[in-house]
Amino acid sequence: MIEFWLAEENLFFSAAILLMFAIGLLQLVGLSDFGPDFGTNIDTDIDAGADLDSSGEGLLSFLGIGRLPMLILLVLFLSLFGLVGLVGQQIYSGVFDQLLTPWLAVPGSAAIAIPLTGLLSRPLSKIIPRDETTAIHIDMLVGRRGVIEIGKAETDSPARAKITDSHGHHHYVMVEPGNEGEILNQAEEILLVRREGEIFKAISPDTAKFLS
Known part of the structure; x- marks a missing residue:
């Protein structure tokens, strides 16, 4: 055999x-x-x-x-x-x-x-449940929080960030500060505020609270 x-x-x-x-x-x-x-x-x-x-x-x-x-x-x-x-x-x-x-x-x-x-x-x-559709359009990441994972994000110098979507899935995107002169350091929590091409603009959640 x-x-x-x-x-x-x-x-x-x-x-x-x-x-x-x-x-x-x-x-x-x-x-x-x-x-x-x-x-x-x-x-x-x-x-x-x-x-x-x-x-x-x-x-x-x-x-x-x-x-x-x-x-x-x-x-x-x-x-x-x-x-x-x-x-x-x-x-x-x-x-x-x-x-x-x-x-x-x-x-x-x-x-x-x-x-x-x-x-x-x-x-x-009929016995095994099917997959749930959890795919999203990348524009739906705007407004989601994440963390700078690799590098330091500065104007014209993006860093890699990990963002969690509404389904709990992680996405890796390149981000730059949404405010001129701002620096987002590695391991810092961020909030995506808009997307410009392949780059997302992000700010610190503390900045968002101050602006609101």
Whole structure:
């Protein structure tokens, strides 16, 4: 059995099964929950108001996207892809006494696993809650508080800041002082007051209280 799993023709399927178990293990011990600040920045924010045409919606529905959390969909696909491939190779080996080349086995298994993933996502969606949409437009960060994380923000010399949105997600943006001559030091709390291109203007919350 081990030789069958480790056969060159089955490595893709064995790797998919192992990856599926690895994701499950990480999720179980909490290591996969790094939070939204992992890889989230000004360049990757998505406008939640973007619309899809009917063909796009139909394709996403066919793939099961939107019915289940993406991590669950990934685990489901990996398990189906690995099982379909290994079972298919077992049947092929029993008939032809050899394993099918991965150049044919891999795309063939994927072609079966993808629609199966979408099909099984329907009953699973009644048991497992779907992802909540928490994507925001970056302009919605204006008015949010954060902290200078790296550097010192001065006029024409921005620093990197971490901002927390209304969903508790972290975003990393470049900020400059909103007031001429003001300096925002590292670890200092800030308030975003406006956006100018890729740069946000910020002031100290104490300054905001004074102005109000």
